[in-house]
Amino acid sequence: xxxxxxxxVFDENRIRASIIEEGLREAGHDRVVVLHDIAGLAxxxxxxxxxxxxxxxxxxxxxxxEHLFQLSRSVRKPIAMFVDSSDSSSIEAAVDAGVxxxxxxGLKKERVKPILDMAVSRFKAFSRLQQELAEAKTALEERKxxxxxxxxxxxxRKISEEEAYSLLRQTAMNEKKKLSDIAQSxxxxxxxxxx
Amino acid sequence: xxxxxxxxxxxMGGGLAAPSAMRSEGVRVVRAGFIPLVDASVLIAAxxxxxxxxEGIQLELVKDVSWANIRDRLAFRQFDVAHMLAPMPVAxxxxxxxxxxxxxxxxxxxxxxxxxxxxxxxxxxxxxLADLTGDEGALANAEALKLVIDDIKVRGEPLPVLGTTxxxxxxxxxxxxxxxxxxxxxxxxxxxxxxxxxxxxxALSAGAIDGFCVGAPWNMVAVAREVGRIVAVxxxxxxxxxxxxxxxxxxxxxxxxxxLARLIVALDRAAAWCDVPDNRRELAQVLSEPRYxxxxxxxxxxxxxxxxTTDPDGHERTVPDYFSFHRNAANFPWVSQAQWIFSQxxxxxxxxxxxxxxxxxxxxxxxxxxxxxxxxxSDIPVEDMRVEGGHRADGFIDGAIFxxxxxxEYLKGFQVHNLETRVAGDDEV
Numbered sequence: 001x002x003x004x005x006x007x008x009v010f011d012e013n014r015i016r017a018s019i020i021e022e023g024l025r026e027a028g029h030d031r032v033v034v035l036h037d038i039a040g041l042a043x044x045x046x047x048x049x050x051x052x053x054x055x056x057x058x059x060x061x062x063x064x065x066e067h068l069f070q071l072s073r074s075v076r077k078p079i080a081m082f083v084d085s086s087d088s089s090s091i092e093a094a095v096d097a098g099v100x101x102x103x104x105x106g107l108k109k110e111r112v113k114p115i116l117d118m119a120v121s122r123f124k125a126f127s128r129l130q131q132e133l134a135e136a137k138t139a140l141e142e143r144k145x146x147x148x149x150x151x152x153x154x155x156x157r158k159i160s161e162e163e164a165y166s167l168l169r170q171t172a173m174n175e176k177k178k179l180s181d182i183a184q185s186x187x188x189x190x191x192x193x194x195x
Numbered sequence: 196x197x198x199x200x201x202x203x204x205x206x207m208g209g210g211l212a213a214p215s216a217m218r219s220e221g222v223r224v225v226r227a228g229f230i231p232l233v234d235a236s237v238l239i240a241a242x243x244x245x246x247x248x249x250e251g252i253q254l255e256l257v258k259d260v261s262w263a264n265i266r267d268r269l270a271f272r273q274f275d276v277a278h279m280l281a282p283m284p285v286a287x288x289x290x291x292x293x294x295x296x297x298x299x300x301x302x303x304x305x306x307x308x309x310x311x312x313x314x315x316x317x318x319x320x321x322x323x324l325a326d327l328t329g330d331e332g333a334l335a336n337a338e339a340l341k342l343v344i345d346d347i348k349v350r351g352e353p354l355p356v357l358g359t360t361x362x363x364x365x366x367x368x369x370x371x372x373x374x375x376x377x378x379x380x381x382x383x384x385x386x387x388x389x390x391x392x393x394x395x396x397x398a399l400s401a402g403a404i405d406g407f408c409v410g411a412p413w414n415m416v417a418v419a420r421e422v423g424r425i426v427a428v429x430x431x432x433x434x435x436x437x438x439x440x441x442x443x444x445x446x447x448x449x450x451x452x453x454x455l456a457r458l459i460v461a462l463d464r465a466a467a468w469c470d471v472p473d474n475r476r477e478l479a480q481v482l483s484e485p486r487y488x489x490x491x492x493x494x495x496x497x498x499x500x501x502x503x504t505t506d507p508d509g510h511e512r513t514v515p516d517y518f519s520f521h522r523n524a525a526n527f528p529w530v531s532q533a534q535w536i537f538s539q540x541x542x543x544x545x546x547x548x549x550x551x552x553x554x555x556x557x558x559x560x561x562x563x564x565x566x567x568x569x570x571x572x573s574d575i576p577v578e579d580m581r582v583e584g585g586h587r588a589d590g591f592i593d594g595a596i597f598x599x600x601x602x603x604e605y606l607k608g609f610q611v612h613n614l615e616t617r618v619a620g621d622d623e624v
Binding site for chain 1: 264267292359360361389390391393394
């Protein structure tokens with residue numbers, strides 16, 4: 001492999017950025033710079049002269065990069081392009097995953113593709129992670145609300161915990177609703193009735 | 196002008212009712228990307244007030260954060276159509292920018308909405324040097340800024356930094372046009388940068404920029420936060436200037452002609468509804484929701500009515516046509532306006548003129564699709580091109596007149612330009 005590529009990762013989400021950085025280093029790229037803040041991005045690009053810029057497309061600052069590339073075009077510096085426009089499947093996969101990469105013109109597609117592929121898979125892994133986290137959080141919230149509903153039922157109807165739980169479950173089955181939805185209704189009703 | 200055929204005849208303010216009947220056969224889903232701005236009103240109203248549903252379209256709006264994303268997500272079929280800057284289809288026809296891909300527009304989402312805001316400090320300096328009272332017009336303000344810039348150069352201070360939104364934006368060309376009308380060279384006398392519109396107030400108060408040209412409501416927001424002073428609005432620069440358009444992939448338009456026609460009808464009805472002043476309170480309410488613009492309903496309502504507070508001292512200004520969503524053929528995609536955008540791209544060195552390129556630009560705006568969808572109607576122009584700026588109501592700030600048949604001659608009339616800058620890879624086309 002010829003001289004290693006200089007890669008810049010711009011992502012305001014620090015966790016995601018470090019996941020990408022780690023992946024790039026594991027893949028043998030040692031010239032990786034990670035930026036989280038748009039301030040000074042232009043100066044950094046000028047100083048570091050990266051071969052590839054990987055950017056998260058959730059950032060509104062993507063339009064600033066477009067502007068920078070338009071500027072450098074008019075002063076005859078290398079033209080920055082979105083990967084190689086002939087390789088639309090790569091771009092499509094990237095856009096799907098929520099990442100973009102800009103490469104300096106003249107860099108061979110074969111050298112950029114593995115980087116982009118890696119970024120895409122890391123982005124996907126990150127969103128899976130986030131989804132799992134969100135699901136875990138929801139599950140926890142649901143358990144809490146069920147506990148509260150049970151407590152309310154036990155107190156107001158003077159029944160045992162098991163009886164309160166089966167009452168909730170039976171109602172959920174009869175109403176064809178989720179147990180947590182029924183529990184939510186109980187808690188809300190109790191709050192409205194001031195009990 | 197009431198052409199919405201509601202069954203119950205129930206009418207709301209201004210005689211235009213939100214539709215009640217619905218086209219029942221074959222509901223089609225259309226996914227539309229948009230950026231949270233007031234000029235997305237027609238698209239949002241079409242989805243929110245039943246205009247799309249009535250045409251059998253389930254309009255799914257997807258909020259995005261950058262124009263580059265809008266362009267790419269439209270290209271890669273994550274969107275069927277998108278809220279776009281009018282210069283974007285022109286840039287794509289010319290193969291400009293990163294990742295250009297084919298986009299056409301059959302419908303302009305209206306005129307107006309932009310303004311130029313300077314920091315209060317910069318404006319105070321203009322007042323001191325040019326004796327401004329605060330009620331001057333846009334041209335006088337540009338000339339005052341020129342005096343300040345001359346002074347800045349003499350003192351060796353850093354040049355003002357001004358923000359726009361995207362290299363191929365109406366904001367970029369309008370800000371440049373205004374500066375140049377005042378004798379200021381946008382690439383030599385100031386520094387132009389890109390700032391995402393929702394961040395403009397913060398950037399201004401932090402001193403990262405000294406001014407900006409963006410769409411509503413961000414200019415008014417900067418004034419409300421007492422960091423900005425509005426010095427020009429879009430109408431001052433060129434009232435007919437198209438702002439946002441509906442961008443469509445030509446391949447999608449070809450394979451979904453019926454859906455596109457229905458969408459155009461829905462947008463036309465929604466645009467007429469948005470134009471009624473009495474409907475704008477309701478519109479502001481919806482726009483203010485977090486899933487749309489997520490900002491003060493009161494500011495949005497005042498912006499929609501063109502009632503400005505231009506500076507923190509409380510100067511007021513009313514621009515009745517600050518937003519034209521429908522009247523005066525505001526939705527008609529004039530090919531001559533695509534050519535005007537092309538002329539500004541040439542003027543500022545983004546591309547060189549050639550008859551071939553001019554031919555490509557003509558295919559970016561599609562008045563034929565607009566007419567096909569809406570049928571013959573007295574308010575729809577019969578020509579695709581016209582001389583722009585020829586009428587008083589349509590005048591450019593510098594009095595120039597644009598004849599699309601003769602772009603090179605038109606460009607010779609400008610003192611301030613970048614025509615000598617030849618763009619890399621210019622001979623490709």
